[in-house]
Amino acid sequence: xxxxxxxxxxxxxxxxxxxxxxxxxxxxxxxxxxxxxxxxxxxxxxxxxxxxxxxxxxxxxxxxxxxxxxxxxxxxxxxxxxxxxxxxxxxxxxxxxxxxxxxxxxxxxxxxxxxxxxxxxxxxxxxxxxxxxxxxxxxxxxxxxxxxxxxxxxxxxxxxxxxxxxxxxxxxxxxxxxxxxxxxxxxxxxxxxxxxxxxxxxxxxxxxxxxxxxxxxxxxxxxxxxxxxxxxxxxxxxxxxxxxxxxxxxxxxxxxxxxxxxxxxxxxxxxxxxxxxxxxxxxxxxxxxxxxxxxxxxxxxxxxxxxxxxxxxxxxxxxxxxxxxxxxxxxxxxxxxxxxxxxxxxxxxxxxxxxxxxxxxxxxxxxxxxxxxxxxxxxxxxxxxxxxxxxxxxxxxxxxxxxxxxxxxxxxxxxxxxxxxxxxxxxxxxxxxxxxxx
Numbered sequence: 001x002x003x004x005x006x007x008x009x010x011x012x013x014x015x016x017x018x019x020x021x022x023x024x025x026x027x028x029x030x031x032x033x034x035x036x037x038x039x040x041x042x043x044x045x046x047x048x049x050x051x052x053x054x055x056x057x058x059x060x061x062x063x064x065x066x067x068x069x070x071x072x073x074x075x076x077x078x079x080x081x082x083x084x085x086x087x088x089x090x091x092x093x094x095x096x097x098x099x100x101x102x103x104x105x106x107x108x109x110x111x112x113x114x115x116x117x118x119x120x121x122x123x124x125x126x127x128x129x130x131x132x133x134x135x136x137x138x139x140x141x142x143x144x145x146x147x148x149x150x151x152x153x154x155x156x157x158x159x160x161x162x163x164x165x166x167x168x169x170x171x172x173x174x175x176x177x178x179x180x181x182x183x184x185x186x187x188x189x190x191x192x193x194x195x196x197x198x199x200x201x202x203x204x205x206x207x208x209x210x211x212x213x214x215x216x217x218x219x220x221x222x223x224x225x226x227x228x229x230x231x232x233x234x235x236x237x238x239x240x241x242x243x244x245x246x247x248x249x250x251x252x253x254x255x256x257x258x259x260x261x262x263x264x265x266x267x268x269x270x271x272x273x274x275x276x277x278x279x280x281x282x283x284x285x286x287x288x289x290x291x292x293x294x295x296x297x298x299x300x301x302x303x304x305x306x307x308x309x310x311x312x313x314x315x316x317x318x319x320x321x322x323x324x325x326x327x328x329x330x331x332x333x334x335x336x337x338x339x340x341x342x343x344x345x346x347x348x349x350x351x352x353x354x355x356x357x358x359x360x361x362x363x364x365x366x367x368x369x370x371x372x373x374x375x376x377x378x379x380x381x382x383x384x385x386x387x388x389x390x391x392x393x394x395x396x397x398x399x400x401x402x403x404x405x406x407x408x409x410x411x412x413x414x415x416x417x418x419x420x421x422x423x424x425x426x427x428x429x430x431x432x433x434x435x436x437x438x
Contacts, residue, residue, distance in 0.1 A: 005033035006100055007083030010091055011073050012038060016046035018092035018124065018221050021366040023054055025217075026089070028368065031100035035060065039077030042067045071193035074168075075186060078178075086178065088169045088194070092124065092219035094367035097375050099215040103172050110146055112209045113177035114201060116166030120214035121343050122359065122370040124221040132220075134360040135344050138374045141212035141353045149202045150283070156199075157271060157285050160264040160295045166208050167198035170216050180204050184277055190253055195270040203274055203282055212353070217374060219367040220343060257292060258314040262299025268292055290323040294330055301341045303334060 008026050012019050019038075026036050036056075040047050040063040051061045062080050064073060074088065085103065089095060096102075106115055120138030127133045152164045166173065168187075181187060181204040190196045202208070254272040257265050268287070275285050287295075296314045300307050311331060318324045345351045348358045355377060362373045 004035045004083045005085065005104065006031075007035050007037060007081035007086045008095065009037045009039060009074070009077040009081060009086065009088045011041060011070070011077055011088065012043060012047060012091035013041040013067075013073075014043050014047070015091045015221075015223060016043070016050050018219065018223075018367070019047065020050050020054065021368040022089060022091055022093055022095075022219075023051070023056075023059065025094035025096075025368040025371045027054070027056055027058065028097055028372070029095070029100050030098055031104065034058065034100055035081070035083060037062060037077050037080045039073055039080070040064065041073040069191075071186075071188040071190065074188045074193050078187065084175050085172050086168065086175065087172050087216075089216060090169075090219065090224070092221040092224055092367060093170070094122070094217045094219060094371040096120075096215050096217065096371050102211075102213065102215060106144060106209055106211060110144065110209045112146060112207050113174040113205050114166040114208040115172040115211060116164070116208060117171065117211040117213065117215045119170045120217040120370075120374050122217045122219050122364075122367055122374075123343070124219055124367065125360070125365065126222040127220050127224075128222075132342060132344050134358060134364070135348070136217075136357040136359040136362075136364065136370050136374060137344050138214045138217070138355055138378065139212050139353050140355050140378050143212040145210045146207050147210055149205050149208055152208075153199070153202055153271075153283060156267060157283075157287075160267040160271070161299060163198075163267070164210060165198050165202040166210075167194050168201070169194040169198075170218065171198070172215075173201055177201055177205055190269060190273055192253075192266045192269060195266050196273055199267075199270040199274045200277070203278060213378075214374065217367055217371050219370070256289070258296050258317045262296045262310070264295040264299040265292075268295060289318055290326060293318055293323070293327055297327070297330060297334065300334070302337055302339075 010019070010022060010026075023036065023038070026034075036059045038047075038051055038059060038061045040061065042064050048061065048063065051059055060080060062076060064076060068076070077088070078086070085107070103115060106112075118139050120136065122137075123132045123135050125133050147164065149165065155164065156162060178187065178201070181201050184200070184204075187193075187197050187200065253259060254269045254276070256272055257269045259265075271285055275282050293314050297311065300310050300314075303311070315324060315327055315331075318327055345354055345356055348356050350356075357373070357377060359370055359373060362377075364370050364373050
């Protein structure tokens with residue numbers, strides 16, 4: 001059997017209500033050389049039924065009979081892949097319709113072994129507890145930049161919390177790079193396997209490509225781990241679920257990083273674990289306990305009861321009176337936010353290169369339709385921006401020649417395209433429904 005160009009791994013656990021649409025978005029591609037691995041982490045029979053109902057020869061289903069940690073389940077999925085390039089999608093996320101064709105073009109143009117990108121964001125209708133249900137957010141830029149991996153890692157060490165390196169989760173990694181990194185040990189370890197793997201892979205390559213175009217959409221539903229992170233005790237339930245699934249294939253977090261569930265702490269954990277694994281062949285990163293504590297503090301979003309408890313856990317890792325005094329001073333200056341962090345820039349509108357849409361107004365009901373809508377809106381937005389720039393230039397030229405103001409109207413081709421795009425969206429939605437029906 002010939003090796004497919006692309007492998008898309010979808011780890012899943014107990015989300016039969018969103019998984020069908022994730023799979024539909026993947027099957028709705030304009031590129032044919034790909035496979036889908038559904039890595040079922042001991043879900044009920046409903047998950048298998050979803051896959052069997054779609055009945056696609058491109059989907060392979062692998063299941064663990066007993067619950068595994070995230071890292072162990074991801075390893076099972078990776079072991080089942082045969083593709084030359086690999087990515088992971090969550091079971092409420094979606095793949096943009098032209099993602100595989102776009103990745104193929106980037107690979108052909110740039111000599112890189114990994115590709116990162118700015119994924120879009122979609123809040124499912126069931127995510128109404130956040131106040132952001134039915135919002136769809138994505139970049140309208142298509143810029144591609146090649147970056148030095150060591151420079152990106154150095155920037156992360158300077159400011160843990162920022163992220164620019166490709167990950168297997170919503171990123172593309174070549175089989176060649178994966179094999180080279182795997183020679184040092186498992187690709188996925190710790191409680192945060194996506195972060196560890198991204199750092200490990202970056203440490204084994206020279207350059208990577210970063211794409212501003214969204215190649216996928218992160219879906220946030222009522223049961224998303226990332227959504228619970230923000231809305232339910234700052235991730236407490238997510239962490240408890242992970243710890244309830246012990247596995248010999250997972251190593252503990254780095255002992256130098258407080259177990260306090262902050263994004264900077266997660267990145268520091270990955271940086272230090274990779275440094276310890278690679279030793280002198282890796283990179284030199286030796287932050288002090290105080291530096292680690294202060295970075296972790298910046299990731300505590302709310303200083304409510306849970307937030308205060310996290311701050312106390314971070315403070316306990318400091319060994320000297322002087323370090324604790326400095327830490328306490330920074331706690332006093334820490335922002336007293338009163339509401340959870342939000343995923344979206346703001347209400348529907350254009351924010352620089354970012355577009356936020358009311359997905360419900362576009363007829364979007366799930367992540368598969370969100371991907372189609374985002375693709376159409378990006379195309380329409382690009383034409384609209386070009387038309388607006390041309391109209392502005394024409395108006396400026398007219399003002400230079402004639403002082404009287406001249407009204408400027410959008411060119412008719414753009415209006416025709418917008419109408420055509422709405423018809424295309426309706427047609428694609430029908431295609432997705434037919435895929436769902438098997």
